[in-house]
Amino acid sequence: MRWRRVLLLLTILILAYLALAGAWAWTVLDEALATRPVADTAPLSARQTAILLRVEDPTFFEHAGLSIAPGQGVATISSALARDVFLGSGRLDGMNGAVQRFYRGVFNCCKRIDLGRDVMTLVLNSRMSKRDQLTRYVATVYMGTHEGQQVNGLAPAARNYLGKPLEATNEAEFVKLVAMIKAPNQYHPVRGPEALAQRVARIEALLAGRCTPSGWFDTEFKDCVP
Structure with missing residues (x-):
């Protein structure tokens, strides 16, 4: 039947799309990392690492790049x-750059259903140690804007929003970040202090064991009522 042929063609196209994403990501990883150098690294303490992972990625050291943990x-x-x-x-050059622009366009259009990034994630996780991933993430994670400038990384965020080095923050200050x-x-500590305070209270309840996420999508920790 016609719908079966259409479904088969669609399946083949999706598999080809994902295969290209994986092969491309494997090939360009080193070049892509070189275009995004990490300058401002600050190692986290064991407690800071535990807090970050409990909130952002509870099974980080166990999963293969993707997770459906609560x-x-x-x-x-x-x-x-x-x-x-x-x-x-x-920005990559040549044919790699053309493929990058294509996948970037698809992701910007359909980020919630784009499986291309998921395949790239599996490649990155297989090629980069968890410790290196964590170091790069801490140094590059987007932390909003301050006085008209984009802030990337927890260390710059600590300096801009708290006025101190990341290693000098206490637990309450780190939880705020x-x-x-x-x-x-x-x-945002300046533009949304009330919303930030409420989220901090929910996270503190989570860390204290007074509540747990209600499901995979519960990143707001709805049962952690301040």
Whole structure:
């Protein structure tokens, strides 16, 4: 029947799309990393690492790049990093650059259903150690804007929003930074202090074990009533 032929063709096209994404990502990873150098690195303490992962990626050290753990949501640290490395502002040259522009356009159009980034995430996770992923994520995660300038990385965020080095932050201050990550311009210490304070309270309840995420998509921690 005609619909079966259409379905078969669609399946073949999707598989080809994903195969190209994986092969391309494997080939260009080193070049893509070179276009996104990491300058401002600041190692986290064991407690800071535990807080960050509990909120942003509970099974980070166990999963292969993707996860459906409660409270995870659609993005892992690995997938956020893959988006930044492969589809961010870094520009590749030649044919690799043309493929990058294509996948960037697809992702910008259909990011919630685009499986291309998921394949790129699996490639990145297989090629980069978890520790290296975490170091790069901490140094590059988007943290909103401050005085008209984009802030990337937890260390610059600590200096801009808290007025101190990241290593000098206490636990409450670090939780405030982690609380911003989900939507840094919404949970902004200057433009949205009330929303930020509410999210911080929910995260503190989560960390204290007074509540748990209600499902995969519960990144707001709805049962963690302040």
